[in-house]
Amino acid sequence: MTAGTASAGRSLRVAATERRAAFGAFLLTAPGLVFLGLLFAMPLIQLFALSVEGGTTEWYAKVFADGLYTTIFIRTFEIALFVTVTALLIGYPVAFFLATTTPTWRAIGFALVMLPFWTSVLVRTYAWMIILGRNGIVNRFLIDYGFIERPMTLLNTRFAVVLGMVHVMLPFMILPLYSAIVRVDPDLARAARGMGASRFQIFRRIYLPLTLHGIVAGVTLVFVVSLGFYITPALLGGGKVTMIAMVIEQQVREFLAWNFAGALSVVLLAITLVVFWLLNHWVARRVPPATGQGR
Amino acid sequence: MDKGADLTVAGIHKRYGQVRALSDVSLTVSAGEFLTILGPSGSGKTTLLKVVAGFETPDEGDVRVGGRDVTDLDPAQRNMGMVFQNYALFPHLTVERNVAFPLEMRGTPKAEIRTRVAEALAMVELTGFEQRLPRQLSGGQQQRVALARAIVFRPTLLLLDEPFGALDRKLREAMQLEVRRLQQRLGLTTLFITHDQEEALVMSDRIAVMDSGRLEQVGRPRDIYDAPASPLVADFVGESNILSGTMEAGGSVRLADGTAIRVTGEGPAAAPGAKVRILLRPERLGDAGDQPGAENQIAGTVVEAIYLGLSDKYRVRTAGGVELLARIGASRTARQYRAGEPITVGFHAADARIIEVR
Amino acid sequence: MAARRRARRNPGRILLRTVAGAVFVFLMLPLVVVFPISFSAGSYLRFPPPGFSLQWYERYWNDPIWIDATIRSLQVGAATTVLALLIGIPLAFGLTRARFPARTAIEQSMSAPMIVPHIVLSIAIYGLFSHLGLIGEWYGIAIAHTVLALPFVVIVLVAGLRNFDVNLELAARGMGASRLTAIRRVTLPMVAPSVYSAAFLAFITSFDELVVAMFLSGANMTLPKKMFDNILTEIEPTVAAVSALKIMFIGLLLLLSLRFRKGSDTPMTH
Numbered sequence: 001m002t003a004g005t006a007s008a009g010r011s012l013r014v015a016a017t018e019r020r021a022a023f024g025a026f027l028l029t030a031p032g033l034v035f036l037g038l039l040f041a042m043p044l045i046q047l048f049a050l051s052v053e054g055g056t057t058e059w060y061a062k063v064f065a066d067g068l069y070t071t072i073f074i075r076t077f078e079i080a081l082f083v084t085v086t087a088l089l090i091g092y093p094v095a096f097f098l099a100t101t102t103p104t105w106r107a108i109g110f111a112l113v114m115l116p117f118w119t120s121v122l123v124r125t126y127a128w129m130i131i132l133g134r135n136g137i138v139n140r141f142l143i144d145y146g147f148i149e150r151p152m153t154l155l156n157t158r159f160a161v162v163l164g165m166v167h168v169m170l171p172f173m174i175l176p177l178y179s180a181i182v183r184v185d186p187d188l189a190r191a192a193r194g195m196g197a198s199r200f201q202i203f204r205r206i207y208l209p210l211t212l213h214g215i216v217a218g219v220t221l222v223f224v225v226s227l228g229f230y231i232t233p234a235l236l237g238g239g240k241v242t243m244i245a246m247v248i249e250q251q252v253r254e255f256l257a258w259n260f261a262g263a264l265s266v267v268l269l270a271i272t273l274v275v276f277w278l279l280n281h282w283v284a285r286r287v288p289p290a291t292g293q294g295r
Numbered sequence: 296m297d298k299g300a301d302l303t304v305a306g307i308h309k310r311y312g313q314v315r316a317l318s319d320v321s322l323t324v325s326a327g328e329f330l331t332i333l334g335p336s337g338s339g340k341t342t343l344l345k346v347v348a349g350f351e352t353p354d355e356g357d358v359r360v361g362g363r364d365v366t367d368l369d370p371a372q373r374n375m376g377m378v379f380q381n382y383a384l385f386p387h388l389t390v391e392r393n394v395a396f397p398l399e400m401r402g403t404p405k406a407e408i409r410t411r412v413a414e415a416l417a418m419v420e421l422t423g424f425e426q427r428l429p430r431q432l433s434g435g436q437q438q439r440v441a442l443a444r445a446i447v448f449r450p451t452l453l454l455l456d457e458p459f460g461a462l463d464r465k466l467r468e469a470m471q472l473e474v475r476r477l478q479q480r481l482g483l484t485t486l487f488i489t490h491d492q493e494e495a496l497v498m499s500d501r502i503a504v505m506d507s508g509r510l511e512q513v514g515r516p517r518d519i520y521d522a523p524a525s526p527l528v529a530d531f532v533g534e535s536n537i538l539s540g541t542m543e544a545g546g547s548v549r550l551a552d553g554t555a556i557r558v559t560g561e562g563p564a565a566a567p568g569a570k571v572r573i574l575l576r577p578e579r580l581g582d583a584g585d586q587p588g589a590e591n592q593i594a595g596t597v598v599e600a601i602y603l604g605l606s607d608k609y610r611v612r613t614a615g616g617v618e619l620l621a622r623i624g625a626s627r628t629a630r631q632y633r634a635g636e637p638i639t640v641g642f643h644a645a646d647a648r649i650i651e652v653r
Numbered sequence: 654m655a656a657r658r659r660a661r662r663n664p665g666r667i668l669l670r671t672v673a674g675a676v677f678v679f680l681m682l683p684l685v686v687v688f689p690i691s692f693s694a695g696s697y698l699r700f701p702p703p704g705f706s707l708q709w710y711e712r713y714w715n716d717p718i719w720i721d722a723t724i725r726s727l728q729v730g731a732a733t734t735v736l737a738l739l740i741g742i743p744l745a746f747g748l749t750r751a752r753f754p755a756r757t758a759i760e761q762s763m764s765a766p767m768i769v770p771h772i773v774l775s776i777a778i779y780g781l782f783s784h785l786g787l788i789g790e791w792y793g794i795a796i797a798h799t800v801l802a803l804p805f806v807v808i809v810l811v812a813g814l815r816n817f818d819v820n821l822e823l824a825a826r827g828m829g830a831s832r833l834t835a836i837r838r839v840t841l842p843m844v845a846p847s848v849y850s851a852a853f854l855a856f857i858t859s860f861d862e863l864v865v866a867m868f869l870s871g872a873n874m875t876l877p878k879k880m881f882d883n884i885l886t887e888i889e890p891t892v893a894a895v896s897a898l899k900i901m902f903i904g905l906l907l908l909l910s911l912r913f914r915k916g917s918d919t920p921m922t923h
Contacts, residue, residue: 028747029759032740039800040766043777090676097673112677118903119684120861122877123896126884127683130690130698137686137700170680190350191383193370195397199665209387228770230864235884245772252776265773276768
């Protein structure tokens with residue numbers, strides 16, 4: 001009896017201590033939550049309020065009624081998709097190389113991936129203008145060696161925009177792919193090879209399914225960020241390749257069309273969230289989290 | 296099923312930068328034989344296995360299977376079954392798909408795959424586990440899957456790379472016997488890698504002891520144990536007393552402390568005056584009173600007494616300062632000594648053998 | 654019999670190296686290109702440059718608008734870093750040290766500012782700050798940049814704190830250290846590399862940020878805003894000189910942070 005009461009008293013005391021600790025931890029997060037509430041959540045809610053100001057849906061109607069804006073949304077979607085697929089196709093071999101090479105080459109390779117990553121997007125985009133311009137490096141080279149006679153139009157094309165965006169997004173693709181590939185036990189590849197699998201079969205049957213979560217993580221990140229790109233299309237598209245972020249900027253800064261910009265923003269945000277949710281949901285169903293190598 | 300083929304490795308050299316991983320390794324494994332490569336970690340045994348499997352290319356030398364040179368073949372073309380140290384089961388495939396993998400790679404018809412997978416799983420007693428994922432299995436079961444996967448395509452050679460390392464002692468002993476039975480039933484030529492000498496003695500037809508990239512000795516387990524070719528092998532396989540001394544006329548050896556012992560066990564001949572090292576297995580040392588007819592008797596003091604259940608192990612220091620290990624079997628009559636007590640150990644001259652002459 | 658062997662050639666490996674090498678060239682090309690242009694003796698963007706000169710560096714140095722923009726960006730970057738750490742460090746501690754309801758929900762919602770397109774967030778904050786009269790104020794930009802930097806800071810710090818063995822802190826307390834002393838003497842030094850990484854990320858996030866600054870800076874331009882305008886309106890390569898300086902500056906910061914992070918394996922990102 002006595003012992004039971006004592007232990008009950010102790011567990012009460014433990015529970016109280018735990019509650020205090022939990023409350024203390026919660027207090028530590030409070031400033032951050034307040035900050036994000038005021039400067040992240042509230043402005044977004046206000047923007048949404050502007051888009052339906054006066055209880056009307058006319059701004060949304062305008063987004064969809066006018067073929068102009070749906071075209072731009074579709075183009076934005078296409079470019080983001082193209083950037084994502086390109087980044088995946090050229091990023092996977094790089095990540096694979098980094099994950100399977102010697103430590104020295106890995107360090108060098110990582111430096112070559114991270115240095116551009118840390119360099120400002122503006123600087124890199126400007127450099128692409130130098131490279132792709134009418135008097136740029138590529139045209140100069142091709143003319144000097146007699147491949148072409150007059151400079152090609154490379155800049156202000158969708159190609160230039162995609163190239164610039166792939167350059168910006170590639171490290172975001174390579175890093176999650178790398179961490180997925182490096183977790184695959186190299187003995188699995190050896191075992192498969194010993195059982196008669198070709199290199200392609202090893203990739204398709206072993207690496208691809210085991211790194212699917214990394215692929216989805218990279219694809220999600222690149223696609224979602226690509227949807228909202230502004231700097232690269234603005235500079236490398238030269239007004240000829242309009243993405244939705246440029247329209248939103250123009251509506252606010254030039255026309256002060258807050259309600260319409262709000263509606264465009266809400267639609268863009270909705271598309272982004274749906275894509276994000278779909279990819280995550282899909283991967284959660286397809287790839288059980290514990291499939292990784294002893295994590 | 297087909298009988299396994301014989302394996303020959305000849306004059307294999309392999310170096311990584313400055314490190315010599317394998318130096319002139321030559322070895323033949325007969326068809327159906329179970330040969331164990333035994334050695335400490337870093338001895339080159341795993342490199343040798345990788346050379347045989349084709350994951351490493353030797354700098355020099357050949358690998359031949361059934362008389363055919365496979366040195367330049369890709370692992371995929373060698374038709375060898377391998378069980379990896381950590382099993383290397385594909386975590387995203389079910390047991391069934393894991394075992395079917397090598398057959399699928401060979402383009403075996405679906406119906407045949409199904410029957411052969413079932414057959415292989417029955418052989419390792421895993422019928423009913425087809426749809427499980429590897430992580431839903433115990434260590435022993437994972438091991439069986441790896442084994443089934445390595446034999447399902449009727450390889451010419453079975454390679455086992457320390458496959459029992461992760462299992463607890465009881466399970467390990469059961470698996471050792473099971474693997475051995477399966478190997479004998481299928482007549483599979485098997486190359487087995489381990490650093491565990493007991494395991495090597497239990498399982499092998501022959502053992503090859505490796506150290507520092509060289510083969511030290513190849514022989515039947517009993518020969519390796521009873522007649523080790525060098526102090527190194529003696530020390531690595533089983534417990535041993537290795538005593539240094541000088542050969543005297545008439546088959547005696549005078550130890551450093553002045554004691555003379557008679558040595559008649561088989562071994563290299565030594566001329567009087569030669570420096571020799573002799574091997575004395577601890578279990579051949581006994582309480583002098585229980586060793587009638589033992590030519591050698593040495594008095595000393597028990598320094599440490601360890602109770603091991605089946606036997607008692609004593610560390611004995613002789614009057615002259617030589618330390619000896621003695622393992623005295625537990626019997627109803629055996630006397631127990633405590634540390635500090637005097638003891639006289641005795642052994643037969645035939646149980647002492649010269650293993651090195653300098 | 655024992656002939657010398659040559660390692661089997663591996664076509665897959667060769668292909669992999671070729672592709673990786675080509676991608677590395679692609680990644681580094683824009684960084685390399687900027688330097689020769691910045692030393693051009695020509696008066697407009699041309700390749701190859703017609704001669705060597707430091708004129709674009711001089712023009713940058715002697716133009717008060719460029720220098721003001723640079724100082725403002727450094728100021729905003731520093732303020733963002735301090736603010737993000739002041740909010741982020743307690744947040745990360747709170748998220749890793751105790752369980753409380755909604756903890757996972759809070760942690761997951763931390764990455765929300767990364768998902769929301771910058772343009773959307775920019776005009777949203779622009780709307781708010783116009784009401785508050787914060788347009789053109791450098792600290793307004795710093796506050797907005799902190800919203801963008803906070804997710805990176807929290808993710809890096811949470812990862813660092815999760816790696817840290819709490820038993821070490823407990824051991825210190827067992828040896829008589831007070832809770833605060835244990836954190837100060839044991840925990841903080843051990844998670845210091847994560848803090849440096851987080852600080853570096855926060856600074857870069859702000860220092861390179863254009864879209865938010867475009868709306869909030871008004872007439873008082875930050876460096877990226879000035880560069881953007883210059884690229885759009887000028888053909889002379891002062892921007893190349895500024896870009897070259899920025900690459901060198903970031904390279905220097907990167908080296909410094911690597912020195913600070915020595916002996917830790919905290920990744921620079923994520």
